[in-house]
Amino acid sequence: MHCQLENKHEVYIWLKSNQTCLICDESSGTADPVCGACETELPWLMEHCEVCALPLPATGLVCGQCLKQPQAFKQVVAPWTYSFPIDSLISRFKHQARWPLGHLLAHLLGQFLQHRYEDAALARPDCLLPVPLARKRLRERGFNQAAMLARWLSEDLNIPWDEHLLSRPRETVAQQDLDARTRKRNLHQAFA
Template sequence: MNCQPQWIKRVYNWLLSNQSCLLCDLRAGTGQALCVACELELPWLGDCCQRCALPLPLPMAGLMCGHCIRQPPAFARVHAPWVYGFPIDSLIVRFKHHSKWPYGRLLAEILGQSLLDGFNSGEPRPAFLLPVPLSRKRLRERGYNQAGMLGDWLSKQLRIPCQPHWLLRTQDTAAQQGLDAKTRKRNLRHAFRLAAGVQVHGLHLALIDDVLTTGATAQSLALLLLKAGARRVDVYCLARTPKPDGLA
């Protein structure tokens, strides 16, 4: 049974026929549903940790945060265009919890363009995109996996295959929102596994998710993939929280 919604026509019809700005409702005039003025005012992620993308104050540009220095994460790099703040947080919540798929499509397109810019500047391209999986129960309740939708959109834009069934969530863990870093890690123990027959040895892979907070989910999945022989694991997401709970 495919729980993903039949969202493709609705998303693209909306994007083609409604070119007023999502934020100010004025005519966008950019080919996207976002005007130039509002795009410039989005909470763009500036100077950040080279490893986990945690926003850093000047003059720490190009450095790693204290947590990554003390305990380097299993993933090699996080790429996120924005800090998780207004209005990006509102757009992601509407996409993730209220089925407002055009918001997600727009944000994915901008994320994809920033990734293409990075590839053109010499950043390595992964072989496959792997959306962070939902449990079967949560997928039935929500009706779709927002990470899977992001992965599908990015796959077409980046021309990198997306493998939404390689990673499985085997435990219906409690929601991560509101939990501190230590509790999130305990919450995710043994929560994931690779699908039967999947071979990742020697591959550069990229996890796809909407927001990176403490990085517990990305860490758990990256460890799983590296233990299975993956060469490198990156994380591509829409936004990075400025101060993850429990991190210095």
């Protein structure tokens, strides 16, 4: 008695076929899960502060806040503004466990970063470090979206990632409903 099917039919290879765009639900026409029109229409960040990436009216400027109070970092690299549909994709990935949306965001971010690395406008990092999720929220959500994004980016960019170099020794309240000043205070000594 044989448990395996004897038929030798062609196997449908999902990854090689045309995909449905995860943004507009139309055929993407490619093996990518986003169509060209939706990718073009994403809220790409154009002119921005060279330090914090705040949108500005001209390129090559540093915003007043970064001039007044130097930041603890050298540069923020952001491909998009936080507006539709990016805000919706992030929220649905994070709060509804829509992992294909997170994978799409990681893939698009990876393409953006790869172009920046090739133009020598951005130095490649030695390692990707995802921000640890508070234990309570990790239990509630069941996954760390930052670790998933880091893993997917690591694969696309061939950069190692390590989710154990950073720890979260102190639990904090959720940042989502806090203003900027309270967020900063909330995260004081939250990571090691």
